[in-house]
Amino acid sequence: MFVLEKKDINTKARAGVLKTPHGDIPTPVFMPVGTQASVKTLSPEDLKDAGAEIVLANTYHLFLRPGEDLILKAGGLHGFSGWGKPFLTDSGGYQVFRLAELRKINDEGVTFQSHIDGSYHFFSPESVVDIQRKLGTDIMMVLDECSPYPVDLTAAANANRRTIDWAKRAKKQFDDTEPPLGEKQAVFGIVQGSVYPEIRKESAKRLIDIGFDGYAIGGLAVGEPKEQMFEITEITTEILPENQARYLMGVGKPEDILNAISLGVDMFDCVIPTRNARNGTFFTSQGKVVIKNNKYFDDFEPIDNNCNCYTCRNFSRAYLRHLFKSEEILGLRLASLHNIHFFMNMVKQARIQILNGSFADWKKQFLSNIQN
Amino acid sequence: MFVLEKKDINTKARAGVLKTPHGDIPTPVFMPVGTQASVKTLSPEDLKDAGAEIVLANTYHLFLRPGEDLILKAGGLHGFSGWGKPFLTDSGGYQVFRLAELRKINDEGVTFQSHIDGSYHFFSPESVVDIQRKLGTDIMMVLDECSPYPVDLTAAANANRRTIDWAKRAKKQFDDTEPPLGEKQAVFGIVQGSVYPEIRKESAKRLIDIGFDGYAIGGLAVGEPKEQMFEITEITTEILPENQARYLMGVGKPEDILNAISLGVDMFDCVIPTRNARNGTFFTSQGKVVIKNNKYFDDFEPIDNNCNCYTCRNFSRAYLRHLFKSEEILGLRLASLHNIHFFMNMVKQARIQILNGSFADWKKQFLSNIQN
Numbered sequence: 001m002f003v004l005e006k007k008d009i010n011t012k013a014r015a016g017v018l019k020t021p022h023g024d025i026p027t028p029v030f031m032p033v034g035t036q037a038s039v040k041t042l043s044p045e046d047l048k049d050a051g052a053e054i055v056l057a058n059t060y061h062l063f064l065r066p067g068e069d070l071i072l073k074a075g076g077l078h079g080f081s082g083w084g085k086p087f088l089t090d091s092g093g094y095q096v097f098r099l100a101e102l103r104k105i106n107d108e109g110v111t112f113q114s115h116i117d118g119s120y121h122f123f124s125p126e127s128v129v130d131i132q133r134k135l136g137t138d139i140m141m142v143l144d145e146c147s148p149y150p151v152d153l154t155a156a157a158n159a160n161r162r163t164i165d166w167a168k169r170a171k172k173q174f175d176d177t178e179p180p181l182g183e184k185q186a187v188f189g190i191v192q193g194s195v196y197p198e199i200r201k202e203s204a205k206r207l208i209d210i211g212f213d214g215y216a217i218g219g220l221a222v223g224e225p226k227e228q229m230f231e232i233t234e235i236t237t238e239i240l241p242e243n244q245a246r247y248l249m250g251v252g253k254p255e256d257i258l259n260a261i262s263l264g265v266d267m268f269d270c271v272i273p274t275r276n277a278r279n280g281t282f283f284t285s286q287g288k289v290v291i292k293n294n295k296y297f298d299d300f301e302p303i304d305n306n307c308n309c310y311t312c313r314n315f316s317r318a319y320l321r322h323l324f325k326s327e328e329i330l331g332l333r334l335a336s337l338h339n340i341h342f343f344m345n346m347v348k349q350a351r352i353q354i355l356n357g358s359f360a361d362w363k364k365q366f367l368s369n370i371q372n
Numbered sequence: 373m374f375v376l377e378k379k380d381i382n383t384k385a386r387a388g389v390l391k392t393p394h395g396d397i398p399t400p401v402f403m404p405v406g407t408q409a410s411v412k413t414l415s416p417e418d419l420k421d422a423g424a425e426i427v428l429a430n431t432y433h434l435f436l437r438p439g440e441d442l443i444l445k446a447g448g449l450h451g452f453s454g455w456g457k458p459f460l461t462d463s464g465g466y467q468v469f470r471l472a473e474l475r476k477i478n479d480e481g482v483t484f485q486s487h488i489d490g491s492y493h494f495f496s497p498e499s500v501v502d503i504q505r506k507l508g509t510d511i512m513m514v515l516d517e518c519s520p521y522p523v524d525l526t527a528a529a530n531a532n533r534r535t536i537d538w539a540k541r542a543k544k545q546f547d548d549t550e551p552p553l554g555e556k557q558a559v560f561g562i563v564q565g566s567v568y569p570e571i572r573k574e575s576a577k578r579l580i581d582i583g584f585d586g587y588a589i590g591g592l593a594v595g596e597p598k599e600q601m602f603e604i605t606e607i608t609t610e611i612l613p614e615n616q617a618r619y620l621m622g623v624g625k626p627e628d629i630l631n632a633i634s635l636g637v638d639m640f641d642c643v644i645p646t647r648n649a650r651n652g653t654f655f656t657s658q659g660k661v662v663i664k665n666n667k668y669f670d671d672f673e674p675i676d677n678n679c680n681c682y683t684c685r686n687f688s689r690a691y692l693r694h695l696f697k698s699e700e701i702l703g704l705r706l707a708s709l710h711n712i713h714f715f716m717n718m719v720k721q722a723r724i725q726i727l728n729g730s731f732a733d734w735k736k737q738f739l740s741n742i743q744n
């Protein structure tokens with residue numbers, strides 16, 4: 001499902017295309033987060049305007065509400081949400097460990113209480129595949145055990161052992177079942193192992209032996225120092241197969257994404273563009289604009305003169321500041337649209353530069369500009 | 373500025389055109405409320421999709437934040453907000469009496485404390501004209517004294533006496549000043565007098581003597597019985613000049629609007645479509661849909677099969693219910709867009725029926741359908 005088009009000469013960056021039943025996705029790619037089958041504040045049309053190619057939704061959240069059976073009846077996530085382009089769904093492993101109450105884990109799976117109503121539920125590697133089958137997602141993720149940070153080596157090794165065991169069971173369930181909506185689905189494995197290189201290498205190798213359509217690097221960006229995040233990322237991408245996509249989960253800031261692209265990562269997701277938007281922080285080619293600052297009171301320039309998104313084409317900083325100061329909901333949307341456009345435009349630029357052989361120089365300049 | 377095109381045979385309904393520098397407005401018309409220069413949750417593009425022709429903004433709110441000088445610098449409300457079609461601005465009289473703290477009124481004007489930060493301000497009939505000059509509004513309203521309900525006859529007469537005195541001063545200020553943005557502005561007087569026919573008649577006659585571009589009926593829909601609201605409306609429209617526009621302020625529900633159209637009213641504004649939208653109530657040709665109700669859980673029909681708005685073209689009741697149950701902001705917008713479209717479509721239908729001579733029958737059928 002992944003075609004590698006070009007490898008950068010100066011870095012490990014790659015340009016490729018990820019093929020799914022709902023469209024081809026040029027990589028590197030950033031995936032806006034639509035946890036509950038909606039990227040917060042944005043309609044499918046807004047997402048297209050912002051240049052989004054694929055949206056990430058969440059198995060845990062959608063299983064709890066509205067339930068995978070309803071979504072299947074609606075024609076899967078695409079029919080349900082009106083977003084006709086590809087979806088990737090996270091397995092819910094991370095959310096079970098972070099959001100759910102009173103979770104009890106054993107080798108069979110994990111029992112947890114809903115954060116919404118306290119009801120009890122059980123996830124197994126098999127059931128999480130079954131749920132994602134019904135969601136009709138283009139790319140599903142296996143159930144993993146995501147260690148917190150910090151975690152000691154023994155606990156990280158045990159979590160990885162279980163993650164690998166679950167990955168095997170998930171792959172078997174995937175192979176033994178058919179997509180109920182008829183469209184071919186893909187499944188990615190998730191490398192775990194916290195900040196321990198030996199466990200990470202073992203994790204990656206065992207997953208490759210099982211054989212997935214692509215590989216994610218999970219359990220990073222959970223509080224560890226940045227250097228360790230990049231070290232582990234590099235160790236992992238060196239092992240992962242060149243002709244398959246690599247996805248660094250939950251990353252991140254613009255500089256983190258570009259640095260990880262340099263290390264050979266193809267796919268990213270993060271709530272930063274939408275969450276920061278709702279706080280009034282706009283990403284621009286010249287650094288962040290915190291729109292509530294007094295200096296924007298009578299600034300009639302667009303957020304970013306180099307941006308051609310709907311927000312920048314139509315509204316001034318002064319008006320956007322007014323919307324945020326007046327707590328007008330429109331502000332949240334215009335900021336979200338702009339920030340998603342910024343992230344999408346950044347990875348699209350990165351791709352062009354990789355194809356042109358000029359990625360390293362461009363990246364240096366881009367990072368220098370945004371760190372003004 | 374108003375061209376009367378057709379009078380209905382069976383009722384007092386009228387079809388006309390209101391001419392402004394930012395466009396002609398077919399009447400009857402409904403004006404979505406954009407208090408702070410933003411119709412809550414909707415972009416200018418959404419408003420156009422919903423069929424809006426003119427937006428109502430509020431002098432009191434915009435005076436306090438961001439201030440009329442900033443808006444003037446931005447090219448008036450049109451340049452500031454990106455809504456290039458007409459604006460009407462309410463004078464702020466209603467808000468000073470309802471929202472502001474510690475207001476002290478005398479014949480000169482009204483001193484009040486901001487509901488935002490407690491700062492002290494003074495509005496006079498003249499200053500309110502000056503502010504609206506700077507806002508660049510197409511249609512400004514004079515400062516009035518809006519009595520609460522109930523109010524005794526003496527107090528209502530005194531409030532009206534002051535309203536008329538202020539209207540004279542406002543008109544003089546209007547005549548003595550020029551639009552700073554160069555585009556001709558219009559000014560409407562506001563009939564007061566609570567539920568007392570004799571005061572209302574006196575109020576209307578005195579305003580007509582002063583001479584305005586159009587006339588509003590204020591101080592209704594503030595708690596009085598519906599029959600009194602319609603009685604006073606009818607008494608007033610009988611006196612108002614046929615060749616000028618009549619605006620019933622703050623009304624209302626679909627049935628109230630259609631009944632007031634029957635009595636010769638041309639213009640309406642109300643927060644109902646947007647406020648109810650944010651509570652998950654959708655207006656439809658078959659009555660209201662309260663989207664959080666369980667029965668819509670697996671209802672894959674659009675909100676209204678007879679509606680061609682963006683929401684109804686693209687989303688099911690089941691998905692909209694999911695958005696509201698999950699507290700996704702997109703739901704607020706999709707509901708607002710639909711409800712504004714419903715109100716706009718209703719008054720546009722009313723206009724067509726008036727022009728066709730079939731308004732009374734159509735209205736009866738329409739009201740019967742929505743009261744299902």
